[in-house]
Amino acid sequence: MKDNQNFDTSKAENFAGLLIDTLNKSSLSLMISVGHRSGLFDAMAEMDFATSAEIADKAALNERYVREWLGAMVTGGVINYAPESKSYHLPAEHSAYLTRKAGADNIAVFAQYTAVMGEVEDDIVNCFKNGGGVPYSKFHRFHEVMAEDSGQSVLSSLESHILPLVPDLISKLKSGIKILDVGCGSGRIINKLAALFPKSQFTGMDLSAEAIATANAAAAAAGLKNVEFIIKDLSDFHQTAPAEKYDFITTFDAIHDQGKPLNVLKGIYRALKADGTYLMQDISGTSHLEEDIKHPIGTFLYTISCMHCMTVSLAQDGEGLGAMWGEEKTREYLLNAGFGSVQTNKLAHDFQNNWYVVTK
Numbered sequence: 390m391k392d393n394q395n396f397d398t399s400k401a402e403n404f405a406g407l408l409i410d411t412l413n414k415s416s417l418s419l420m421i422s423v424g425h426r427s428g429l430f431d432a433m434a435e436m437d438f439a440t441s442a443e444i445a446d447k448a449a450l451n452e453r454y455v456r457e458w459l460g461a462m463v464t465g466g467v468i469n470y471a472p473e474s475k476s477y478h479l480p481a482e483h484s485a486y487l488t489r490k491a492g493a494d495n496i497a498v499f500a501q502y503t504a505v506m507g508e509v510e511d512d513i514v515n516c517f518k519n520g521g522g523v524p525y526s527k528f529h530r531f532h533e534v535m536a537e538d539s540g541q542s543v544l545s546s547l548e549s550h551i552l553p554l555v556p557d558l559i560s561k562l563k564s565g566i567k568i569l570d571v572g573c574g575s576g577r578i579i580n581k582l583a584a585l586f587p588k589s590q591f592t593g594m595d596l597s598a599e600a601i602a603t604a605n606a607a608a609a610a611a612g613l614k615n616v617e618f619i620i621k622d623l624s625d626f627h628q629t630a631p632a633e634k635y636d637f638i639t640t641f642d643a644i645h646d647q648g649k650p651l652n653v654l655k656g657i658y659r660a661l662k663a664d665g666t667y668l669m670q671d672i673s674g675t676s677h678l679e680e681d682i683k684h685p686i687g688t689f690l691y692t693i694s695c696m697h698c699m700t701v702s703l704a705q706d707g708e709g710l711g712a713m714w715g716e717e718k719t720r721e722y723l724l725n726a727g728f729g730s731v732q733t734n735k736l737a738h739d740f741q742n743n744w745y746v747v748t749k
Contacts, residue, residue: 417465418503420458421487425497429458430487433468433479440476493545493738499689501534506696513696522703525597531697532600535642536575542739543578543641543670548585550736554746555666558637562586566636569594571626571657572643576604576618579639583608583616591616592635594623624649624705626656633662641670642742644722645714646698648707654726658749667728667747669719673740676715685740687713716743723747 424430432448433439441459445452459477462468467487469478479487487497505528512523525531543551552558562568565588570579573593583591593616595601604618624647638657647653657667672690674681681687694712703709710718716733723731723745734744 413465415503417461417467418500420461420465421467421497421500422504423458424462424487425495425500429455430479430484430497431489433477434481434484434488434490436478438469438471438474438476438478440474444477493541495541498534498537498541501530501537502689502693505529505531505534506693509696509700513700516700516703520703522700522705522707522709524704525701528697528701532575532597532603536577536603539574539641540577542741544581546736546738547578547581550738551668551744554734554744555637555668558666561636562589565589567634568592569635569638569657569660571623571638571640571653572596572647573600573604573618574641574643575600576607576616578641579616580604580607580611580613583613584611587615589615593618594621596620596622622705623647623653623656624707625652627652627659628656630656630660632659633665635660636662636665638665638667639669640667642672644669644671644719645694645710645712646701648702648705650702650708650710651722651725654722654728658727661749663749665748667745669723669745669747670742671719671745672712672714673735673743674713674715676717676719681713681715690741719743719745 427448427450429444429448429450433444436444436447439447441456442452444459445455448455459468463470463477467479467483469480470476471478485491486494489495508529509523509527512527516522552562562582563586568579568582568589568591570591570593573579573595574597576593579591579593583589593601593604595604595618598620601618601620608616608618638661640657644650644653661667674684674690681691684690690712699709699711720731728747728749730748732746734746736742736744
């Protein structure tokens with residue numbers, strides 16, 4: 390390398406700096422996840438400058454661990470430190486993106502994916518060497534984190550931004566229609582809809598028994614009588630879907646991880662009434678890597694795709710589309726499934742997703 394006349398030392402040193410910065414920030418991501426899960430950010434948002442003991446007491450946590458965590462937060466530029474009093478403070482400008490009160494702006498929720506994906510690194514490396522995939526069952530806490538993620542990106546905007554994308558939908562839901570959520574996960578969205586619109590009937594389907602158990606428990610706790618959840622492998626949905634049963638069908642970030650995504654879409658087409666609407670949320674990619682370079686969280690999304698979305702599909706002997714299959718390929722699949730109209734919507738506060746309103 391050093392003998393290469395084209396070797397740019399300055400460029401090499403800049404890249405080394407980038408790698409060091411990456412080591413720091415990837416470590417910071419883990420600590421932000423810990424801060425979120427332990428409630429430390431929420432506790433500190435209510436405090437002025439305080440010692441590690443005071444912060445630990447407020448959060449009901451072990452002081453020694455809190456002190457070491459604070460070291461990562463200070464060196465990472467998240468928390469301010471006053472050495473003379475050995476006290477710490479979370480600025481309001483930072484808590485606006487790190488606490489549960491921040492709602493849809495809470496980026497700490499997404500930091501949890503770093504730890505969740507790290508749990509399957511050995512399995513992923515094995516797949517690099519031997520092919521195949523890593524099944525859903527290997528991902529501990531994935532559905533929990535995904536539910537919290539969708540709670541921010543979807544639940545917070547459900548009534549204000551998402552349902553209004555479909556003309557007259559809210560009035561129909563109030564009157565009473567049949568709704569199917571395919572790949573419903575832990576059921577937070579469909580349970581909320583069932584509570585909002587008691588005259589409508591809701592069905593959720595998902596491959597994960599763990600997720601369906603969580604959904605059923607939440608529905609029972611809320612006393613919901615107009616919702617049911619079904620454990621189902623959707624690979625043959627194009628054959629098993631009931632014909633023209635539902636007025637409204639939804640998928641929230643679910644199609645690209647399916648083993649047989651086209652079969653699922655064909656099943657949705659089959660299950661949708663002639664005058665019904667299919668609302669599809671999926672990742673806002675372009676189907677072209679050279680364009681995805683511009684995506685503000687492109688690296689994050691490709692990583693999640695490689696270590697979850699793609700591999701769980703391949704574990705089902707599926708296509709392994711991945712999260713970044715993009716709008717162009719999404720439209721291609723929808724048209725191949727039989728749909729005649731596909732309208733792409735983007736929400737001003739949501740750069741991560743596309744919202745497709747689809748009809749026959």
